[in-house]
Amino acid sequence: MALGSKILLVAGLLTLVACPAEAQTAAPSGAMLGAACVLCHGPDSAGAGAVPGLKGHNKDYLVVMMKAFRSGERPATVMGRVAKGFSDAEIDAVSAYYAGLK
Amino acid sequence: MTAIHTTISRRRFVRLAGAAGALGAVGMMGCAAQGQAPRGRVVVIGGGFGGATAAKYVKKADPAIDVTLVEQNPKFTTCPYSNLVLGGLRKMEDITFGYGALADKHGVRVVHDAAVSVDPAQRTVRLRGGQTLNYDKLIMSPGIDIRWNALAGYDEAASQVMPHAWRAGEQTVLLRRQLESMPDGGLVIMVAPANPFRCPPGPYERSCMIGHYLKTNKPRSKLLILDAKDQISKQGLFTDAWAKVYPNIVEWVPLSKDGKVTKVDVREMTVETEFGKRHRGNVVNVIPPQKAGAIADAAGVADQTGWCPVDPMTMESKLQKNIHVIGDASNAAPMPKSGFAANSQAKVVATAVVDMMNGRTPGAPAWLNTCYSHVAPNYGISVVNVYRATPQAFVEVQGSGGVSPVQAPPAMRVQEALFADAWYESITADMFG
Numbered sequence: 001m002a003l004g005s006k007i008l009l010v011a012g013l014l015t016l017v018a019c020p021a022e023a024q025t026a027a028p029s030g031a032m033l034g035a036a037c038v039l040c041h042g043p044d045s046a047g048a049g050a051v052p053g054l055k056g057h058n059k060d061y062l063v064v065m066m067k068a069f070r071s072g073e074r075p076a077t078v079m080g081r082v083a084k085g086f087s088d089a090e091i092d093a094v095s096a097y098y099a100g101l102k
Numbered sequence: 103m104t105a106i107h108t109t110i111s112r113r114r115f116v117r118l119a120g121a122a123g124a125l126g127a128v129g130m131m132g133c134a135a136q137g138q139a140p141r142g143r144v145v146v147i148g149g150g151f152g153g154a155t156a157a158k159y160v161k162k163a164d165p166a167i168d169v170t171l172v173e174q175n176p177k178f179t180t181c182p183y184s185n186l187v188l189g190g191l192r193k194m195e196d197i198t199f200g201y202g203a204l205a206d207k208h209g210v211r212v213v214h215d216a217a218v219s220v221d222p223a224q225r226t227v228r229l230r231g232g233q234t235l236n237y238d239k240l241i242m243s244p245g246i247d248i249r250w251n252a253l254a255g256y257d258e259a260a261s262q263v264m265p266h267a268w269r270a271g272e273q274t275v276l277l278r279r280q281l282e283s284m285p286d287g288g289l290v291i292m293v294a295p296a297n298p299f300r301c302p303p304g305p306y307e308r309s310c311m312i313g314h315y316l317k318t319n320k321p322r323s324k325l326l327i328l329d330a331k332d333q334i335s336k337q338g339l340f341t342d343a344w345a346k347v348y349p350n351i352v353e354w355v356p357l358s359k360d361g362k363v364t365k366v367d368v369r370e371m372t373v374e375t376e377f378g379k380r381h382r383g384n385v386v387n388v389i390p391p392q393k394a395g396a397i398a399d400a401a402g403v404a405d406q407t408g409w410c411p412v413d414p415m416t417m418e419s420k421l422q423k424n425i426h427v428i429g430d431a432s433n434a435a436p437m438p439k440s441g442f443a444a445n446s447q448a449k450v451v452a453t454a455v456v457d458m459m460n461g462r463t464p465g466a467p468a469w470l471n472t473c474y475s476h477v478a479p480n481y482g483i484s485v486v487n488v489y490r491a492t493p494q495a496f497v498e499v500q501g502s503g504g505v506s507p508v509q510a511p512p513a514m515r516v517q518e519a520l521f522a523d524a525w526y527e528s529i530t531a532d533m534f535g
Contacts, residue, residue: 028468028490035449036470039442040524043531049524050517077506077517078472078484085470085488085502 030097033090037098040078045098059099066091140168142238142459145227147217147397149173149201151180152243152429152444154533157210159452160241167459170235171204172227174216175271178534181301182441183526184270186476188278189311190318197270199534220401222422239455242403242410243429243444244395245269246300249408252391253293254365263368264386268300280385281312286320291383293363293373294329298409299392300430300439302335303485307475308387310340313348314478326381327354328373329361335438336475336485338508343477363388394431401425409433414491416454416464417447426451436498437489443471445529467491474522482518 037054038045047053054062068074070083070091086094144167146157157171179198186192204210215229220240227235248266250257256264265280267273281290290312294305309327316323325348334340334356344352355361365374372382393408403410403419410427411420412434419425428451429444437443446469454464469489474482488502506518 026466028466032450032453032465032468035453035468036442036446038532039445039470039529040472040521042524042528043535048528048531050520051524051528077514078486078521081486081502081504082470082472082488085499090468 027089027093030093030095033086033094034097037094045101054098055101057099059095062095062098063091066095141166143168143170143236144239144241144455144459145169145235145237146171146241146243147220147227148243148245148395148429149175149178149204149212150243150245150429150444151441151529151533152245152448153241154178154201154204155445155448156241156243156428156452158204158208158533159449160456161208161210163452163456164460165209167456168211169209170211170213171201172213172215172217172229172235173201174214174230176200176214179270179274180441180526180530181268181270181304182529184267184274185304185308185311187274188267188281188308189314189476191311191314191476191479194275199530201534203535217397218400220397220425222402222425225424238424238459240401240425241448241451241455242398242401242425242427242431243448244397244431246392246430246439247395249391249393253363253388255368256366256388256390260366260368261388263371264366264388266388266390268304268389268392277385277387281315284320284323284384287322288320288324288384289382290316290323290325290385290387291373291381292325292327293366293386293388293390294327294331294334294361295389295391296330296362298433298435298439299389301473302438302440303340303473303475305329305389306334306336306340307477309352309354310343310348310475310477312387313344313352316351317348321351323351325352326383327352327361328363328375328381329354329356330363331361332356332358335473336483336505339477339483339505340475342508343481343483347478347481392430394427398427398431403427404431405433407433414496415467415493416458417451417467418454426455434496437469437487437496438471438473440471440473441529442473442525443469445532446470469496472525474518474525476519476522477515480519481512481515482520482522483515484518484521 040051041054042048045054066083069076069079144160146153161169177198183197201212205212215231217227218230219228225237265273265277267277360375360377362376363373372380374380394404398404410432412432417426428447430439450467457464471487474484483506485505486503488499
């Protein structure tokens with residue numbers, strides 16, 4: 001692949017990732033972004049059945065997982081489709097929120 | 103004398119102690135504000151996916167707010183998973199919940215009565231029992247009402263013969279009983295409505311669950327879906343499931359193939375389509391046209407579409423100040439009318455209302471929707487959507503969400519069925535736990 005098309009590809013990916021942030025006027029808080037997670041990840045985000053818990057995990061781990069789901073690097077059943085709706089800043093905020101829950 | 107006196111005293115003491123206990127529960131809200139009057143009053147109308155969640159989360163975010171939930175039924179039967187009751191995979195008691203924890207654990211005052219009118223100027227809600235409630239903020243989550251007679255011949259009496267089962271409860275039991283008493287070789291007809299309506303994938307999950315019941319119990323029987331649409335939710339997935347899992351059992355007739363039903367006749371047990379074709383069924387399930395729950399009309403928050411326009415940032419009605427509308431009754435398109443979306447909206451509205459009552463500007467909202475459908479035992483599929491807001495509109499995040507792949511290994515279908523169960527367990531605990 002020529003360098004030019006590589007740059008175009010990277011630029012294209014960046015545009016795609018930037019879109020979520022453009023759709024809103026201000027940034028939702030980590031708590032707001034994470035409010036719906038408990039609907040599958042269990043009461044208090046402690047896990048439910050086949051779905052793992054979220055609270056108290058290392059923040060960097062949550063960030064890496066969300067980004068791997070978003071890129072498809074980590075195959076997913078549902079989370080890939082969820083993660084594609086989150087910008088880098090949003091992934092950071094929601095990960096910090098769940099890492100902070102005891 | 104002494105003995106009698108002691109007895110009386112003890113009785114009085116017990117009675118007084120009970121009254122003190124009851125006062126204590128009410129007084130707790132005052133305690134949080136250190137003996138002062140509560141921060142303000144929030145009334146929530148409707149104890150379903152939107153309302154029960156909103157009441158709990160307002161109280162969680164600010165215990166000093168006095169929260170009253172108005173819900174006419176003592177128990178709530180969820181529409182999600184009611185299709186599994188029809189399929190024989192769940193019992194009614196598995197999908198029925200009480201309001202005990204909301205009252206006892208979270209300090210929500212639960213009033214089992216019906217709201218009959220709202221005065222937006224006086225900020226009052228009148229209940230059928232005669233009581234009047236004052237509010238600073240009103241959150242309405244009344245769900246849907248049926249547009250009786252919008253489909254010719256389909257009135258409330260007709261729904262006792264041709265159940266809609268689109269509000270779970272007695273209607274679900276009635277439809278299940280009709281399926282059970284139908285002879286093998288019979289025809290089940292489902293009438294599916296045009297958009298918008300509660301739970302876009304619901305009719306088609308139901309078709310699979312009825313299909314499952316027929317396949318396992320009455321294999322010579324058939325289900326005919328007569329649809330007023332050409333495009334349906336999770337279309338590729340349901341079409342695939344009908345062909346592979348329920349061949350010769352489920353048949354879907356879309357709008358363009360004369361699927362739109364314009365008239366029903368409960369005495370003849372027939373339905374008639376746009377171009378005059380009549381079908382006679384042993385069991386007829388009519389999912390009729392819908393609108394926001396009647397109280398939305400009475401409060402002046404519904405527009406000519408029958409649904410309630412809202413400000414995306416706070417879910418506040420565009421027609422009445424200090425009234426917020428969430429759940430199926432609101433028009434939050436492109437967000438679907440789903441239990442998940444209603445719960446997600448409830449958290450946005452709870453945060454906004456608490457911020458406003460504390461003199462803060464509400465933060466930016468965010469919503470998520472994940473709708474699972476059960477196609478067969480150990481066979482689940484889903485659709486995911488992620489939403490943000492601009493001041494003017496609800497916006498689906500570009501490139502996000504989507505449906506399960508049509509080509510997927512069986513392990514993924516099993517996993518989605520398990521995830522669906524985890525979702526149901528989690529969301530009902532979030533509402534009622």
